[in-house]
Amino acid sequence: MSEMPTLPSRRLEISYNIPISRTKKFWDGLREGKIYGTKCRRCGKLYFPPVADCGECYSSEMDWVELSGEGEIVTFTHIIVRPTSFQDQQPYTVAIAQLKEGVKALAWLKDVKRKDIKVGMKVKLVPRVSEDGRVTYEFRPAEKREY
């Protein structure tokens, strides 16, 4: 910060209670080891992340569809400079993969050395409970192998 004279403001602290009623099955699914997407009953569009309403045909009748989680990396990055709320984490790798059901997913890629990660690499999206109790999901290599 600058050495110009400043007045420190009052600290603002905010956290949100994000409503998940309409996609609760997704979060429950993670705890049961499942990755769900939603599929529009009217037009058939598949969504991941899941949605409760279809932006394509405006139907709100969606079916929950379990995804295989199997896919291929489309792109990735290693995030070194991290936001305040991720300062306690080690640098992490974020990847986007094309899942075999036709949708893409974005998540951390774990259990693989940085130098071994390539576009096109086969991965599997799996549920995970983080050290601090957050229910989330991550990619892992589909199989251990050498490049």
Place this chain on the structure above:
Amino acid sequence: MSEMPTLPSRRLEISYNIPISRTKKFWDGLREGKIYGTKCRRCGKLYFPPVADCGECYSSEMDWVELSGEGEIVTFTHIIVRPTSFQDQQPYTVAIAQLKEGVKALAWLKDVKRKDIKVGMKVKLVPRVSEDGRVTYEFRPAEKREY
């Protein structure tokens, strides 16, 4: 809060270093027991709170003018329901007074019973250092008296 299922977000914490270079004399003045306004050297307009540029004639040549602080209450309120960052304060009275130099000021009104506060009451604006070290200013009754 609701009992609907929610996901608690990451906490956001923000505080600002507010630049005061161009009005530093005001804040220094408070520590010296003085209340300063600024007066445009070109068009003569007097400002309180002070400004570094004149919105009237667009000159940036301003003189610092010490104000008497003497004024009359124009309006006031007692704030009972307080923001998070004022939760440690007792309810407070905010008043706006017309100062005799022709500008108005807004500040807390202290040292007077609520029932004794009236529009038209004579007050004096004085510098103050708060318990937690903030340099600020407040109104006090111009003289102790009965209504």
Place this chain on the structure above:
Amino acid sequence: MRKVAIVGVGHSKFGERQDVNVRELAFESVKTALEEAGLTPRDIPYVSVGSIGVWYEEPLPAVAIAEYCGLTGSSLIRVEAACATGSAAVYSAYTAVASGYFDTALVIGVEKMREVDTFTAVELMGRAGSYLWEFENFGLTFPGYYALYATAYMNRFGASEEDLALVAVKNHRYGAMNPLAHIQREITVEDVLSSYVVAWPLKLYDCCPITDGSAAVVLASEEKVKELKVDTPVWIAGIGSSSGTGTLSYRSDFIGLDAAVKASRIAYKIAGVEPRDIDVAEVHDCFTIAELMAYEDLGFCGRGEGFKMIREGQTEVGGKIPVNIDGGLKAKGHPIGATGVSMMVELTKQLREEVKPSSRQAPMKNYVALAHNVGGTGHYCYVTILRR
């Protein structure tokens, strides 16, 4: 300048809506508005979103909502004018269509305020004045800002706390008839006077609740109105807007809002109408005092006469100018970015004479309606005049 009409409206249930996130909440209104207009999201080239945010998790609400509603690819903008944000979003879409740039536009107003606790909401609203000179050391709150006006107004004109309470009683009476209102319950003057003090002289029932909600309107040019064969287009006859100082102590007095006076005079002039021509009005009653000042700022009565209008029932159905007969911000709720758009939805329905129950339908003589939407404490004001 092309004529522009409202050709479809949508409105969510207002209230504590922790059953939906901000995208899902917006979808509820967008769906109905598009259906009414007979359009699909792919027919919409321009979308303006009015939302303040900060009390919900998405910092780019326009993008998140456009994605959710299948509107990605449209020309997209988010606007802010404090509590007049909804009207500013309408205005932005209005000039986009009036200029000839687009033939249709969708306006979405939405706010999700109940994802933070009450004191955080009070903090976030309180900061939205002149932070350094009013909040940092003096902890002003939104009720506090209006309380400063209430004290000055009552002192100057001899209005009483009971007069303020009458505004709340009227608006709750109509809110009780509006199934979309946050609070659908009648109250008495005694209820208001005995409710706890929030910022003296304003008590709990002088204040609007903290509300989640969304509203949407579809605008179309005159040619498009013909093409769509819209039965009862509601025309935007004129919009006036103006602003006030951020710092309250820079204001000349505390008995009315200069921005509202100026905005309304511009709107009247453009629309070619006078206050007496208005059949029904929505005014910005975030606090009871605000509605009384609005009567005066809008020229419904002379300065200092607003509290007489409420005493005499002149702003009820059957009175001189029915005001806030949907419950107003006071009972319907004030999801900030949605409020101005919600006013357009209500007035469109009033002008179409389709409000149910009929005790909540204003009688139409001139088919002219007015929306008065204030941002902050007169920091902004937008006045919109509609005509069938």
Place this chain on the structure above:
Amino acid sequence: MRKVAIVGVGHSKFGERQDVNVRELAFESVKTALEEAGLTPRDIPYVSVGSIGVWYEEPLPAVAIAEYCGLTGSSLIRVEAACATGSAAVYSAYTAVASGYFDTALVIGVEKMREVDTFTAVELMGRAGSYLWEFENFGLTFPGYYALYATAYMNRFGASEEDLALVAVKNHRYGAMNPLAHIQREITVEDVLSSYVVAWPLKLYDCCPITDGSAAVVLASEEKVKELKVDTPVWIAGIGSSSGTGTLSYRSDFIGLDAAVKASRIAYKIAGVEPRDIDVAEVHDCFTIAELMAYEDLGFCGRGEGFKMIREGQTEVGGKIPVNIDGGLKAKGHPIGATGVSMMVELTKQLREEVKPSSRQAPMKNYVALAHNVGGTGHYCYVTILRR
């Protein structure tokens, strides 16, 4: 639709500006813009302010700035389109004047990002994607979003980290000639490659700095331009805008921005020009990869050929289309709400052929210039074409 011209421009020094607050910073640009136009604040009926806020203390910046600049009473609006906010503010004022509602308008773009620490700024920017699906669990950052594009682009087309570095080297070279730029220092490819990794493959010198700054432009209708006897009005020939999904994984690929392609095609069509007609362009180089994709999205070259343009020096002065010859976001800085307005200021000066030193003045053939302003990672895009 009326013709609209830029008749006055102002621009603050960009940089870490903890010597001024947001009001004082805006004043610097507004003063020059009004002086150039020969107008006073009382002549301005409409003000649009582009600013994201959250990193400075005032939640109602438009109100605070209007007050400080003596503009209180004007029709006032704040707009947001993420990092394209400045262009959206221009667009809002443009339609307000083009529609016939106002004869003049003032656009103010301003951001004060250095009042919070760097990691808080990273957090605030990172949240501005799809909060729930990208930030909450995965901590995406703004460099991270663009890094996902860089990886895909390099993998697909065989571009190298050196190619990205060449963008930074070019823009720093011009930034070093621009006294208003945040970073006025030339760098080498080696400097870029050896700087620390922020979000692989992007390194520190692939990223724009965190910058404070303001810019302002005055718009006027054709009649007003005549009345003001403006010597060299710069006309807004066309504005196109579009949007992309908030959630990155909903995108079809990561080698270009759909919103930029669509926005530019709209702008070209309205202006009646083609990419080869552009004499000088400002493109949104928040990261080096973004400039390469911009060449392609704007049709300056084919898909996958952007890195060849930079290798061949085709976007320098003397090349096919000089790009970001004021230093770009990369060296001039990227005070978010100011950036789009700053692009208009620079292009206006280029079209007036008054840029000093002359090594930073693009040669004019058609007197046509283009500004490409992206919000987020293609969440928004505004493309504005100016013509003298």
